[in-house]
Amino acid sequence: xxxxxxxxxxxxxxxxxxxxxxxxxxxxxxxxxxxxxxxxxxxxxxxxxxxxxxxxxxxxxxxxxxxxxxxxxxxxxxxxxxxxxxxxxxxxxxxxxxxxxxxxxxxxxxxxxxxxxxxxxxxxxxxxxxxxxxxxxxxxxxxxxxxxxxxxxxxxxxxxxxxxxxxxxxxxxxxxxxxxxxxxxxxxxxxxxxxxxxxxxxxxxxxxxxxxxxxxxxxxxxxxxxxxxxxxxxxxxxxxxxxxxxxxxxxxxxxxxxxxxxxxxxxxxxxxxxxxxxxxxx
Numbered sequence: 044x045x046x047x048x049x050x051x052x053x054x055x056x057x058x059x060x061x062x063x064x065x066x067x068x069x070x071x072x073x074x075x076x077x078x079x080x081x082x083x084x085x086x087x088x089x090x091x092x093x094x095x096x097x098x099x100x101x102x103x104x105x106x107x108x109x110x111x112x113x114x115x116x117x118x119x120x121x122x123x124x125x126x127x128x129x130x131x132x133x134x135x136x137x138x139x140x141x142x143x144x145x146x147x148x149x150x151x152x153x154x155x156x157x158x159x160x161x162x163x164x165x166x167x168x169x170x171x172x173x174x175x176x177x178x179x180x181x182x183x184x185x186x187x188x189x190x191x192x193x194x195x196x197x198x199x200x201x202x203x204x205x206x207x208x209x210x211x212x213x214x215x216x217x218x219x220x221x222x223x224x225x226x227x228x229x230x231x232x233x234x235x236x237x238x239x240x241x242x243x244x245x246x247x248x249x250x251x252x253x254x255x256x257x258x259x260x261x262x263x264x265x266x267x268x269x270x271x272x273x274x275x276x277x278x279x280x281x282x283x284x285x286x287x288x289x290x291x292x293x294x295x296x297x298x299x300x301x302x303x304x305x306x307x308x309x310x311x312x313x314x315x316x317x318x319x320x321x322x323x324x325x
Contacts, residue, residue, distance in 0.1 A: 044271060048318070049079040049107065049281035051248070054310050057291040060085040066098050073102035075310045081281045082139070083146070084110045088131050092138035107246070107279060108136040109146035109189075117151030118171050119164035119198070125151075129175045137182040143279070144179070145187030145220040145246045148172065149208065150198035152191070160198050168198060169211045176214030187220030187246040192228040200229045202236035209243060222248035222283065223262050233263045237270035244276065248283040249317055254296075255284065256304055257313040264317075268324040280317060284309050 052058075055068040065082070072080040080099075084090065099106050110132040112118070116125040129148060136144045149168055156164075172188070179186050188208065190199040199205050202219055209217045219240040223233065230236045237244060251260035258264065287293050288305040304312065 044275055044321075045277045046271075046321070047078040047105070047279045048314060049081050049279050050075065050077045050310055050314075051081045051109075051281055051283040052083050053285060053292075053296070054282055055289070055306055057289060057295045058083055058085075059291070059295075060090060062091060062094060065090070065095060069095070069098045069102055069104065071307070071310075073104045075307070076314060077104065077282075079105035079107060079279065079281075081107050081109055081145075081279075081283075084108055084132050084135055086113055086128070088135045090135060090139075092135065095139060106139055106141050107143040107145065107281070108132065108139060108141050110144060111147040112149075112151045114151040114154050117154040118149065118168050119156070119160075120151075120154070122167050122171050126171050126174060129171070130178055133175065133179050133182055133184055133186075136184055142183055143185050143187060143246065145189055147189050147191055147196065148175075148186065149188055149190075149205070150196045152195050155197055158197075164198070165208075165211075169208055172208060172217065173212035173214055176212055176217050180214075180216050185216045185218050185245060187218045189220040189222055189248070190225060190229065191222070192225045200225075202230065202240050206240065206243065218245040219243045220246040220248075222250065223267065224248070224250045224252065224254065224283075227252045227262055233266040234270040237267070237276075238273060241274050242277070244274065245278040247278065247280050249280050249313070250283045253300075254298065255302060256309060257284070257316040258320075264320050265324070268320050271321070272324060282310060282313050284313055
């Protein structure tokens with residue numbers, strides 16, 4: 044396996060990007076022993092790529108990017124606006140000299156029609172992501188599509204949903220981006236979806252069922268690691284746990300219960316857990 048371990052920006056700060064907050068998150072990620080940081084791009088794309096690249100270089104870590112479509116960029120309702128935003132995110136990803144853009148790129152989070160996804164809506168999603176994939180290919184970027192749970196989207200909830208979109212686009216640079224929090228709700232287990240995704244799986248958010256310390260919730264990490272071994276996983280494992288010790292995090296991600304750990308202990312402890320689990324399983 045070829046694995047890079049990363050931390051999400053949200054492991055250290057709220058989703059509101061500032062230059063100071065970003066610099067802090069990059070420094071903390073490096074100090075905690077991660078290989079890379081995942082930067083959740085702000086909707087306005089107001090990130091000074093030159094400054095961020097210097098911070099990454101100074102701290103000797105790599106970067107991947109992600110984008111979560113807002114309500115006003117829900118692809119089935121607003122395909123043109125969604126396409127424009129994804130293109131801007133791809134351009135910012137290229138500016139940061141990253142080769143990966145992941146996230147909730149199939150729909151606006153929290154937008155519902157009141158019914159299951161229709162064939163017409165699916166066609167719109169496929170067309171928008173297919174066009175995005177063509178543009179991404181020119182920039183040398185792989186796009187990872189993250190399925191999320193039924194309470195946040197009706198478009199892509201499972202790995203199978205994403206694989207169907209990828210198959211219909213026939214785009215070689217579209218990939219699967221899984222998240223163990225959402226898998227715990229929508230998938231039958233933590234093994235089969237990884238096996239089904241196979242070489243299309245390039246990025247995974249690792250987090251507990253309650254967003255706390257890895258190993259202290261309901262995620263079956265033995266199944267998870269066994270599956271990674273079976274497919275000889277080549278990609279990123281990015282910690283996306285949240286701590287209420289970060290001011291504003293409870294409101295930003297509906298983390299209503301207080302966390303047992305501060306952000307530092309949560310990140311370091313979770314990284315140690317997953318590395319040990321992989322070492323002892325392989």
